[in-house]
Amino acid sequence: MRIDDVDGVIAVVTAADAAAARRAGREPESPPRSHSEFFRRSMARFVERDPQGAWVAADDGVVVGMAEAIRRDAFWGLSMLFVDPSRQSQGVGRQLLDATLGYADGARVRMILTSPDPRALRRYALAGLAIHPAVEAGGTIDRSAIPRGLPGRPGDASDLGLVAEVDAGLRGSRAEDAAFLLATGARLEVVDGAAGRGYAVHRDTRLAMLGATDDTTAAALLWRVLAELGDKAEIWCLTAGQDWAVKVALAARLKVVGTGPLFVDGMDRPPGPWVPSGWYF
Numbered sequence: 001m002r003i004d005d006v007d008g009v010i011a012v013v014t015a016a017d018a019a020a021a022r023r024a025g026r027e028p029e030s031p032p033r034s035h036s037e038f039f040r041r042s043m044a045r046f047v048e049r050d051p052q053g054a055w056v057a058a059d060d061g062v063v064v065g066m067a068e069a070i071r072r073d074a075f076w077g078l079s080m081l082f083v084d085p086s087r088q089s090q091g092v093g094r095q096l097l098d099a100t101l102g103y104a105d106g107a108r109v110r111m112i113l114t115s116p117d118p119r120a121l122r123r124y125a126l127a128g129l130a131i132h133p134a135v136e137a138g139g140t141i142d143r144s145a146i147p148r149g150l151p152g153r154p155g156d157a158s159d160l161g162l163v164a165e166v167d168a169g170l171r172g173s174r175a176e177d178a179a180f181l182l183a184t185g186a187r188l189e190v191v192d193g194a195a196g197r198g199y200a201v202h203r204d205t206r207l208a209m210l211g212a213t214d215d216t217t218a219a220a221l222l223w224r225v226l227a228e229l230g231d232k233a234e235i236w237c238l239t240a241g242q243d244w245a246v247k248v249a250l251a252a253r254l255k256v257v258g259t260g261p262l263f264v265d266g267m268d269r270p271p272g273p274w275v276p277s278g279w280y281f
Contacts, residue, residue, distance in 0.1 A: 001054035006043045008063030019085040053103040057092045067096035075172045076107035077281040109266035116260045129263035136259040137235040137249035155188035166211045170271040177280035189224040206234040210275040215244040218273035222248045241272045
């Protein structure tokens, strides 16, 4: 993938997302302008930061598929894989996955967060990763349920050392990716006390990533995020072991439903307490 492929990549992702929404019986939604600008910057960052993991499939110069993977030390994660609806089920996705898997050589841990699409589940299971079912939570927040006197405070870039230290006991540091998110308008919540430490990054209506030393601290951080969001919230990819997050979501009257699983290789189970970012795990 090159920087001048970004427009074609965005077109493929938009078309694939719209087709998936229609298959699920929903009308596609247009993202706000702020999200479109963030998405463009993020696609360019994949090319610049992880060029060996960023690939496109093209036909006569037109992008018809894209895949992006990250590598952070011994960790590899497949961030995105989309194929234009007109070219799906023709082997394009398999070729893109094979290209990104080359970037995983030598990685100790591999992860893929996927949609419920049966084709994707088959593709990733055959790549040798173990499936971990997941749920997601979303909807209107019952603000009356938010506890008062929550521990912690708003954070900023000076807290990235805490992010790295907390993540050292989880999946591995996401500090550089948290820094990018903060620079593009995301916000940070931190708890840094004797009883527990942790952080949560959020933007718009979504929890972007969370890590903590214990479940109680993680739950407090999630409540802090819900307190800072508007009326709506989205929390993605809660696997077994993240019951603390499911309990918070249910207490806040969010709707909890099954979603695409997390595939993991190199760990017996996903780390915790931890909530992955869709792109940065």
